Amino acid sequence: MENTALTKGSSQRSQMCIQVEDLWKIFGENVERCFSPEMRASSKATILEKTGCVVAIKEISFEVQKGEFFVIMGLSGSGKSTLIRCILRLIKTTAGRILINGDDICSYNDQQLTHLRRNTTAMVFQQFGLFPHRNVLDNVAYGLKVQGVAEEERYIKAREVIDKVGLKGWENYLPSTLSGGMQQRVGIARALAIEPEILLLDEPFSGLDPLIRRQMQDELIGLQEEVQKTILFVTHDLDEALKLGSRIAIMRDGEIIQVGTPEEVITTPGNAYVREFVQDASPAKVVTAKNIMEQPKVLLYEWQGPKAAMHTFRTTMTNSIFLVSHTGILLGLITLERLVKLIRNRGNSLKEALEPDLPTCTADTVIEELFPLAVSTMHPIPVVDEAGRFMGEIYNSSIMISMIQEKETGETEESDKEESHV
Ligand SMILES: Nc1ncnc2c1ncn2[C@@H]1O[C@H](COP(=O)(O)OP(=O)(O)O)[C@@H](O)[C@H]1O
Ligand SMILES: [Mg+2]
Known part of the structure; x- marks a missing residue:
């Protein structure tokens, strides 16, 4: 053929x-x-x-x-x-x-x-x-x-x-x-x-x-x-x-x-x-998640224990970290608050400290669709691929900033033009 x-x-x-x-x-x-x-x-x-x-x-x-x-x-x-x-x-x-x-x-x-x-x-x-x-x-x-x-x-x-x-x-x-x-x-x-x-x-x-x-x-x-x-x-x-x-x-x-x-x-x-x-x-x-996602400073891994996780929290001064599996699959988000509770309750598995109802998106999710996710959570939004593997994270602020920047770029060009006339 x-x-x-x-x-x-x-x-x-x-x-x-x-x-x-x-x-x-x-x-x-x-x-x-x-x-x-x-x-x-x-x-x-x-x-x-x-x-x-x-x-x-x-x-x-x-x-x-x-x-x-x-x-x-x-x-x-x-x-x-x-x-x-x-x-x-x-x-x-x-x-x-x-x-x-x-x-x-x-x-x-x-x-x-x-x-x-x-x-x-x-x-x-x-x-x-x-x-x-x-x-x-x-x-x-x-x-x-x-x-x-x-x-x-x-x-x-x-x-x-x-x-x-x-x-x-x-x-x-x-x-x-x-x-x-x-x-x-x-x-x-x-x-x-x-x-x-x-x-x-x-x-x-x-x-x-x-x-x-x-x-x-x-x-x-x-x-x-x-x-x-x-x-x-x-x-x-x-x-x-x-x-x-x-x-x-x-x-x-x-x-x-x-x-x-x-x-x-x-x-x-x-x-x-x-x-x-x-x-x-x-x-x-048209601007998509992959344009504004970032690589997280740290990740937690499913084989780590709560104390090791706490050490990571301390050294990175952060409030929440994503948990991934051996194969890089996103398992969820752990907040410092939940981890503290887990340790107090003598829990062993980080999976017990996951934040419920975590929103996710894919690399080609457009910003317009990210807005509702962003307002539904105070944590970064994880980006996953088709297999559920973790690819990056998006801060709420990045979503807002990318929108504002787009607007300003247009305006700046206008004011540049005006200045060059002067
Ligand atoms: N058979 C034709 N004889 C002379 N001019 C033509 C003929 N077909 C198209 N044109 C001219 O070619 C240009 C492109 O037309 P066209 O391909 O139909 O544009 P579009 O599909 O983008 O509207 C136009 O200027 C049109 O007037
Ligand atoms: Mg035509």
């Missing part, structure tokens, strides 16, 4: 799914004129004025790893849909290369292109693009029919994905009888039915009500956990991009002006344009 190019390269290269290299797409006549040094240095508006050509994609390069959720974000007209159409080769590219699993699809013949579109890629559109006179089942089975899959088999497969997107029971309904959110679930099911390697979604949720939209985003995250496709997701909505993307490419006037993780985009915006975009986004939604 896998392309040979996948297994040929080095291990790192084999993880690469899509590589776009110096890609150009220009609409208009005699587009070569746009490649002159003068035009290359000009803005999209100037080029249009001087040549009548629209530079929809200007020298774009980026790479998408296998299994990555890659978001392309930009305002309307920035070239997002054109880029997607180039990757599907629905339109001819002007210059540059697009490699899928190491194969340059710009040199594909018609037969290869058909195979690419039928088997490797699947597309979900903003306007759903369903067949109005076919029921849900036939809409979802359509791609399989085109592939030549026998009726019985394609219906089995279609029912399976209909179930997956939560539309069981709706198989025989026509799209027009479904809500927008449900129609887009059909669109997603249709795309997933052919088991594509790459899923391309062009503003799939832009036409939906905010509440439904949020719900669909959550469902897509869940689906991706399950199916692990390589996803190219287009949006003009920053919050959506930050929520969904493992990495985000920000486009403006046909160029990619920054590629980064949601955190990188928020914390180190590539330039003034990106900064303007992200200034409204709350850091509470």
